[in-house]
Amino acid sequence: MILTITIFLPFLASFLLFAFARAERFAKLYAVLVTLVTFGLGLFLALNFNAEAGFQFQHVALEQWLGSSADIKYSVALDGLSLALFVFATFMFMLGALASWSVEKSVCEYFFFLLMLETCILGIFAATDLFLYYIFWEAMLIPMYFLIGMWGGARRAEAATKFVLYMLTASLVMLVGVIYVGYMGREVNGGIFTTDYQKLLALRLPFDVEQILFWIFGLSFFVKSPLFPLHTWAADVYSESPTGAVLTGVLLKMAPYALVRFNLMLFPEASLSYAPLIGVLAVITVLYGASVAAAQRQMKRLLAFSSVSHLGFLILGIFAFSEESLQGVILYMLGSGLSTGLLFLIVAKLEQDYGSKDMHDYGGLKKTMPLAASAFLVAAMASVGLPGLSGFVGEFLILIGAFKSQALGTGLYASLSAIGVILAVVYMLPLTQRLFFGEMRQALSQLRDFNLREAVIATTMILAMLWLGLMPNSVLKFSASSSRATIEHLKAMPKQAERTQRF
Amino acid sequence: MLHDFLLSLPILTTTLWVVLLIVIEALLQRHIITKYLSLVGFAVVAASTVYVFSEQGFAFSEMVRASTISHFANFVFLLSGAIVTLISDRYLEEERIWFGEYYVMMFISILGMMLMASAANMAVLFIGLETMSIALYILAGLMRRDRRSNEAAMKYFLLGSFASGFFLYGIALIYGATGELALHRITEVLQLRGTSPLFWIGLSLLMIGLFFKISAVPFHQWTPDVYQGAPTPAAAFMSTGAKAAAFAAIISVASNFAAQLQGNLNWSSAVAIIAVASMIVGNVAALVQEELKRMLAYSSIAHAGYMLVGIAAGGAEGFSAVIYYTLVYTLMNIGAFSVVALLEAEGLGTSYSDYAGVFKKSPLLAGVMAIFMLSLAGLPPLAGFIGKYKVFAAAISAGMTWLALIGVLASAISAYYYLRVMVSMFMREPDQPLNLRTSGSALTLALVALAIVLLGIFPTEILKLTSKAIELGFAP
Secondary structure, three states: OHHHHHHHHHHHHHHHHHHHOOOHHHHHHHHHHHHHHHHHHHHHHHHOOOOOOOOEEEEEEOOOOOOOOEEOOEEEEEOHHHHHHHHHHHHHHHHHHHHHHHOOOOHHHHHHHHHHHHHHHHHHHHEOEHHHHHHHHHHOHHHHHHHHHHHOOOOHHHHHHHHHHHHHHHHHHHHHHHHHHHHHHHHHOOOOEEOEHHHHHOOOOOHHHHHHHHHHHHHHHHHHOOOOOOOOOHHHHHHHOOOHHHHHHOHHHHHHHHHHHHHHHHOHHHHHHHHHHHHHHHHHHHHHHHHHHHOOOEHHHHHHHHHHHHHHHHHHHHOOOOHHHHHHHHHHHHHHHHHHHHHHHHHHHHHHHHOOOEHHHOOOOOOOOHHHHHHHHHHHHHHHOOOOOHHHHHHHHHHHHHHOOOOOOOOHHHHHHHHHHHHHHHHHHHHHHHHHOOOOOHHHHHOOOOOHHHHHHHHHHHHHHHHHHHOOHHHHHHHHHHHHHHHHHHHHOOOOHHHHHOO | OHHHHHHOHHHHHHHHHHHHHHHHHHHHOOHHHHHHHHHHHHHHHHHHHHHOOOOOEEEOOOOEEEOHHHHHHHHHHHHHHHHHHHHHHHHHHHOOOOOOHHHHHHHHHHHHHHHHHOEOEHHHHHHHHHHHHHHHHHHHOOOOOOHHHHHHHHHHHHHHHHHHHHHHHHHHHHHHHHOOOEHHHHHHHHHHHOOOHHHHHHHHHHHHHHHHHOOOOOOOOHHHHHHHHOOHHHHHHHHHHHHHHHHHHHHHHHHHOHHHHOOOHHHHHHHHHHHHHHHHHHHHHHHOOOEHHHHHHHHHHHHHHHHHHHHHHOHHHHHHHHHHHHHHHHHHHHHHHHHHHHHHHOOOOOEHHHHOOHHHHOHHHHHHHHHHHHHHHOOOOOHHHHHHHHHHHHHHHOOOHHHHHHHHHHHHHHHHHHHHHHHHHHHOOOOOOOOOOOOOHHHHHHHHHHHHHHHHHOOHHHHHHHHHHHHHHHOO
8 A cells, every 4th residue: 555655646746736826936845845755655665675575565456447357457566676666766756856946837737747757657667467557658658748848948849749659659569469468368367368467477378479479568668768770769859858867767767677577577488589689789779879979969969879878788688687687787777867867967957057959069167167067077977887886886787697698698799788888988078078178168157056956966866876886785685586586487487498508 | 018118218208308498499599598408408318317227128019129238328428418518608609500409409319319229120220310310410500601511511411311321221121131120030030041142231231321420431531521511519419429329329230130240250351441441541631630620520530440440349348348438439529629619619710720829828728638639549547548448459359459450550640640739739839819718618628528537547337337238238
């Protein structure tokens, strides 16, 4: 029950916002307070979490939701994998709400959609029923559409439409997959259509059916990730989105999470047989994202492509099928969310205050903005994977796992994507240098440094980065047993004897 | 005999009320009284339907058959009529067609719909169809001085008459093949003697008549012109009530001939092809429209396609999915048309660009329109999603995964034109200053929007009702 309350608190509380329609400062304060309470509840869940057990805080309601002919219900629970992302999401939304303080247009509506988005995303991480999961996954598009379309940049309407069309097309295909799996699930559920995740785990599908379903589900997740060559929406949407920080911080973590949760667990054999192919695409994504980022002059587009590159790492880690890399994936998701998120916030502040998206228009900002400059430097270092900060451990674990991965077969994947780490330095350092060092233009002297609110946000995020970098085990211990269980499930599944050999 | 009256109580009540309305309107000629009286009428008929809801069976020499399906369908018709009545005022006043007859015609047309939904005999089915259609022809041409309204009425009437001809000819051929007019009697004869080519030709012609009413491709050409020309509230009524009635008739025919149609590849592939054509033609044509009413007309063709997916899937699952869809579709489509009507009454045009900046002037109207559009596009957690989910699930369950796939892809296309409305309303600045009043009708629409949200999140009870309706409806 506590889990359900945490999920729906932001959405239900958001209706009260309209009571503050004439006092917009209170509306902002109220919204931040709601996200703070949600974060508190998330922490409470984390503290009461038993790292050794599987799914916890289970809450089931609305049984036979769509009539008696189908076993569809409202069912939520958290395990190690989802707990980390769940709590992280509540944390990022708290900072996201605080960072949105500068919104001036239709304030109540803005925070209404932001809180609605939080509920959808928390629901995505907690749902243990495929149908419920699908509802949250799709419902997320509604607040995102309005957030991008009403508070975004100059080409916001196009970006919002593009975002929804890409996502909707991909996930509607997934809907067919959900129904198809449900009918397949009849055999483990006494002849009744089921979308219960736990029951579906026991399903043994024929290999050809698994392959079809792997791609039907995968398509949706690969578009959302975004994996090369399905990444074309990303740069436009990021550069127009008002919530770039939240977007990279949380939204992009939904697809890697879903790949582990659904593709790997439900279609293990197909996942294994396609691992080399997906691995190639992941490596291309890493290198392509990084090289395109290096060629960008627009700051937000640069960061967007750097996120694309990060996503390549994540997907490589997922399809390496090893415990280390899976642990690395979880850590890297949080780490890249923090570092890219902070970079986005600072860049967005610059764009808003000065009005230019082009990094060549800036320079020497260190003099007027010392706080922002140091925060940017730390985040950039974390983003390129400097030891001691959040990016390093995750990257390291992923690469180790990928090197010795038997599913991928060769260490070549890891070696090639390690080049991505170097490329990250190639685009991240010039950006930092261009913005904060060198000659300063006269017009830039009007830019002001962080105010107290922004300083608090940046400090919190930097502390979190240090924490992840110095004490990664405090997060990893939660997910360790889930990661182990995932890999064991995968090892146990394949039917043909020679497939087990490959682990 | 008394039981006959009880079983057909909703139809009889409606008939009495129609007579009452005509007399009152003739004597007083006060449209406002007619309006409220017809609203009371909807409530009375609804109450009588609730009263007999658990009753099943044939009445009046097996002419009429009361079943949970027909009772449920009655609610859909009444809902459609009541909502349209509630939102029509401003529009009728603005267009100077504020006649009491408007409400009377709507009531007569609902009588026809009810007859269609509970017909056990093809003659009654035909009478129902004609009663409904003639009233609708008049509603379409109500704006006598408007050229487009005249064109709409003329087109609707001529093509509708053709469709009736097909329908009637189909009845004649089926009668020739089996010697019976009552649907369940025909089933008995077919079981005894098997089907003949004559029967199949008859059934095809009968279906063409009904497909015309739901504007399935290729019998859809009249739809955009008629919806565009007709008074907008009347178009809302035509696109929902009439469609629901035609679907109720299709289900009652198809479930009576279930033994012959189930597993018949010709039948299911023919319906599937029409469904695919409707989904593709409707959605693609809607993409290029610049006029909101025409866009909604093409979108209604596409939605007929989705519902036909459920018919093609057949069986209890498919039919109950379609019944649920008619309810959901009625709510969201009436909602969308009503917003158009309200804004038209405020002097706004009906092209996309006219809708720029509506959100600033009337957040309530823009908000409810967003809910209608998102629900039509099939986004969860709104009711439109559950409707689509049910028909596609039925298709996959019937082994027609390809049909479901085409359906979802078509519905992905549809998102684009629904989003365009929202782009205009929420993300564009108005060309000239808008001056909108939010009238009481907007409150009705807010309730409709709320119903759509609630039906999307808690559909369980209604779904139980629809599947029970089909279960009982299938029983001989």
